[in-house]
Amino acid sequence: MNARVGSLATALSRRFAFPSGERGQQLLPQARLGGPMPWVIAIMIMLTTVAAAGGLALSNVAGAARGAVSGAVTVQIVNASIPARNRQAEAALSVLRDMPQVASAQRVPDKELEELLKPWMGDVATGDSASDPIAIPALIDVTLRGAASDKALPAIQNRLVTVAPSALVDAQSRWLQPVFAAIRSLQWLSLALIALLALAGLAAVWLAARSALGSNRETIEIIHHLGGTDAQIAGIFQRSVTLDAAIGAVVGVVLGLATVLILGQQFAELGSGMVSQGSLGWLDWLAIALVPVFGIVLAGMTARFTVMVALRRML
């Protein structure tokens, strides 16, 4: 027996100091969310990625279009008499060029107008062709220094009325108003989608963390009784939940990006100018890359918070 006591003394000879270091990954090898959780997170992240990419692309389209037409004003001279029309157009042009708020003003050549109208109206006579001329208006493209606001347009109209009574001043953006409105709705939709997805993801992680907490409650209590600190125990959870979320997020972001790229390619094949302006810049990609990062951090923090709250109920 003495020998045994001696060996016990050896076994216990080393008193372990208690460093504040908080190793402990191996304490709870089963604290993983496991099951469907990484997949739920993957789906959330994928949908969020697609919604974010869509929202950003729409915002780029709208921004580009708005920028292109914001200062654009069209002046039409509608007059049945071609000479009068031309005269008024010349006068209007020179007045416009003298106005300080006008950056540039060009008359759209009649030839160009003819080309534009040909598909709809056939050969139209504009210039000197005499037979039954259809009076198409003279068009002046004006670019303002500022935006073509509701105040700027009447000012131009008033200036023109004396030299060109037949002039009609229009902001090009007015024609695009319904398009902008539709884009704005879609943007709100994508924002709402992202918010809802974040909320649903949060709820899913919270539920998963709670069930993981439930199935590990015994272990948590034991570690608690052995002197494990709240931070230590919550940290174990946070680490494993973060790991699970990371797996889900990587899968999700890969699927999401694949979707975005395929959709982008299909839109690009439409060849419309507007769509090509919707391509994503590096800032947009950065924002999209933040989606999974944000998701992972959110999952980890939720797990930590859930465990901390549960632990605070223990003495």
Place this chain on the structure above:
Amino acid sequence: MRIARRDERPKRPDAIKPGAVLAHVGGCLPIMNRSQNAIVQFDNVGLRYGTGKEVLGDLSFTLYPGSFYFLTGASGAGKTSLLRLLYLAQRPSRGMIRMFGTDVITLPRARLPSFRRRLGVVFQDFRLVGHLSAFDNVALPLRVAGVADEDLQKPVSEMLDWVGLTDRADARPATLSGGEQQRVAIARAVIGRPDMLIADEPTGNVDPEMAVKLLRLFEALNRLGTTVVVATHDLHLLKKVPESLIMRLDKGRLTDPTGALRYPPRRDVGAV
């Protein structure tokens, strides 16, 4: 034999040899020292669960470092409840408890873990972690304390050897017999060489021979300076540790057949 790093803890009083507490017999210590010396001090402690009647009442006693205490009493007398107060799993409904010289009732939650790490607990229901091997269960207190993996291999193996479970080191608790689980629980309680060992029916599931062997383990630990509190209703056990002091719980009240709770303790108790 004793290794450095101990100085981080409050110095243990000199009462570390068996029966050393008896060194004070003769009452030569001033009354002040009573509480300074104590490892545990209960003052008028009462405990009720919820709105039920008190399961423990008017507990006033002092435990001294290096002593070996048995806590006996009929089933339902409140032994586990009292131990739960001791291992800081429960706050009393009234009264005052000091441990290691600190009032643990008003102690902020955040400071309790450092106190728990100075205790070794054998729970009545073992509380082994089901998905960890016997080895990892025994290693748990050291891991919680931040001991590096390479540093804990040797002590844990030796501890398992000591409780005779070397060849079951990789077994999960579910595949161990009741007695084997109990020995794992004991190994886990003593591996960190606690200042106080609290064991609740630690020999309930083992044969008498193993029971005696485990008692020897507690005694050995006691000899190394650990205060030991063992709850049991096996009265045969009490005789096996001659220098032990006996506390008796009777329907939640403490009686004191050997004068263990009196200070200074009775001279004839524990005189080896």
